[in-house]
Amino acid sequence: MSKPKGGFIDQEGGKEPQHLKHTEGSTSTPKTMTNVAMVRQTLASLGFSLGGFAMGTAVGWSATALKDLSSPSSPIPARDGEVALIGALICLGAVMQGPMTGYLMVRFGRRIAMLLNCLPLIGGWAIIILAYNVWMLFVGRFVTGYAMGSFAMIAPVYIGEIASPEIRGALGTCFHALFVFGIFVMFILGAIMSWMSLAIFSLCAGLVLTFVLYLLQDSPTSYMMQNRPDLAQEAMKWFLNSDEIEEEIRAVKTSVEEIKSNSLGSQFRQLNICSSGDPTIRKPLLLSVFLLSSQQWSGINAVITFTVTIFQSAGATVNPNTATIIIGGVQFVATVLSYFTVNRIGRRVTLMVTLTIMAVSLICFGIFFYLHQHHPSASVNLGWLPLLSMAMFIISFSFGPGPLAWLLLGELLSPKIMGMAGPMAAMTNWSVGFIVTLCFPFVVKLLGDYGAYWMFSAFCLVTLVVVMRYLPETRNKTLQEIQISFTKS
Template sequence: MDKPSLIRRRLPQLFAALSATLGGFCLGTVLGWSSPAGPLLEKELELSEEIISWLGGIMPLGALAAMVMGSFTLDRVGRRLPLLCLAPPFVLGWMLLSFCKDAWVLLVGRFITGFCGGAFCTACPVYTGEISEKEIRGALGVCFQFMVTSDGWRATCCGPPAGILYVYVVGKWSNLMWLSLLCAIPPILFFVLFFFVPESPIFLLSQDKTENATAALRWLRGGANADINADLAEMTETVAHARARKGKLKDMFVSHAAGRCLGIGLGLQFSQQLSGINIIIFYSVSIFVSAGSRMDPSDCAIIVGVVQVLATFLSTVLVECAGRRIWMMLSMSGMGICLLLMGVYFNLKNSDPETADHIGWLPLLSMCLYLLFFSLGAGPLPWVVIGEIFPGEIKGIAASICGGTNWTLAFIVSKTFVNLVGAIGTDATFWLYSGICFLATVWIFFRVIETRNKTLDEITKEIIGE
């Protein structure tokens, strides 16, 4: 196929994926909001540290509730409609955070935005994985993480002019009302763009809507004249195999193949969250303050946000150049080294302040490199793999379980960081998460299968052992 024809064929997929992954941008604004909002809440509303900590911590609980609901809607209602229905309550949540001053109402608004952002975590990767050709599925899947980074992801995670960057830059010069109002814009933009994309052809085929699936696939492959025979046959076979296996929730526990998929999916969520990413996200400013940085902590946060945007863009280019396993192992081991260095710095700060003062640049460098490694693998690829490995008949339930696990761990990590620092010290806390990163690298080597350049049906057959 010549280059112009290939561009025409893939441009609609790119538009659909980017439209869907604006949900990642919305999620990023939710994740990044607590960092600049914390000082504003204390200054403008005079809220206690306990309330402010809950405004940060309740967000993963809202996302967890979304995972539970997603397990019942994705395989029954579809991918497109639930995503569209998230926009209005998303905007409502931001309005509550913009104009209400009562702590309980703020908690409700934060829970709502967490719920809507968390719902995107499940539906966006599934949708993107099902509409994409296998040659570009990984790159389009990484777009979700790219949008999150752009917006403010949890890193400081999970598109230009992006996330963290968006929230951190806006938060540096805005008051609390304008910070939240500006965060309401991305859900509106998402609704406008995503309204024009079709439902997942695989879902339509699973509902015996062959004519609608054919029309959707033609739209996604470049129009009425597009050759969709091979893609349609592949998707039809995938749906047929899913029906033949008759997967149900119990199969997650009794089927070896489904159990292996679930083990991989859950293991990747544990690896990502226990790598300490939410520590970097939620406590970035506090970490720089504790490190005694000579720079403005907000400026340091913006710098690491820029680094993550650039790193995530780089990952969209490199993700198809090597296997998923290689990037994830490189990512986890690199993050482990960076956290090890962070621990060394804080150990020296306590035992040898003079030496620590001479290497005051180390925390910023370590955090930037940490986010670089995170963006190359541990951030985007678990979501890409989740969209690829699960058989169609359990994909919605399985993705929701993995997403729910992710948010549960996010809540635990973010709420226990201060307790760990108080119990064992900042240096030992970073070394603990560093050790987890190295253990995750070994686990990925032995347990995660390679999915690059394989159809969804080929991946399923490999897991089953056919």
């Protein structure tokens, strides 16, 4: 999964994901940061980033579990359509959580909102563990996905609010890095453990997250939004390890006042594409939603969800479980490395190169399946091709559409509409992820394995054309410069 982030949920070399714009100024200070402050902010960020690991276990669970559940010996036999739904329902759950999570974040603060959403995480895994029919698995996956989506909303905002500018970039990478690491861990454990044991492991990860969150401090911005300035000052002193916080508190107050004055009604009026003739709103919004949708139309969710099944179907020379572990490791390493390159190369060039490699990789993947199914003798010496093709696809996604679709959301959209447009774009991403994952087995039956991958390749090529034609370069440009480029195009 992309987002996020998965993932599903990707970040700009450490900046928070831009589908929820965090309040700036929470700890922005020109003063030298002490080692104690760095340790406190790092530990708090890692604590919330454990939500990313919990997300990764939910996504990675599918690769092994769906293979086991579809086997004749499964204690809970599931047909192809049911198996696909089990894999896809976490995306649907993630779509549904948006409004409630937003309310909880404002009403009770980031920390309490995160703690409350640990309940559906633990409850969802408990339902899966106790399941005796496929409907219980459906419910468990949906509820787990609900929690997963909420973590993707809350944690990056919290990290952006408590991290000082000097280390905000590094700490911002933690959530997505732990998300991908969670997938990798599940791929490894899936080679030696049953889907039930993996669910128990994931439930334990949820319990650890809950305990850690209980020990943490909420952000100063969060307290200020709840009209609790005394607690905001205490939190600021703790995170900065300093009693001189007047400037920082003023910045937080100003930021919170701006948020409260920019009502959702005002944002909705500006989002009305039919009545808005402002190209700085309409064009960036359409382009952002398209990029986040095309991220999923590339097939990334299907590839991650059905990794083991894909390698089994390919009959590759590498053991399917071993190949899955390799893919998980490649994704993790590529994700970490991408944070060192995302700010050094232009967004537009990076997208064009990676989308091209993704399309070629999927074409090669499809060619292997075509030969394997129609000319078996010709594919005998190509057993290495599926693993290489998928590895190149994953690497390219991790450097390109994975992080950049979310990054560009924040760079293209005006702050005036980010509060509503960001979550809307994120929900679009989750929704398309649900559709792609659910329909993948049926597309394979209809078009064959090779047809499915060639279809995903075509989507990558369409995205490439749109990027070449409509996407301006945003690297090292101000928001005003980016918006001017849309008025000229």
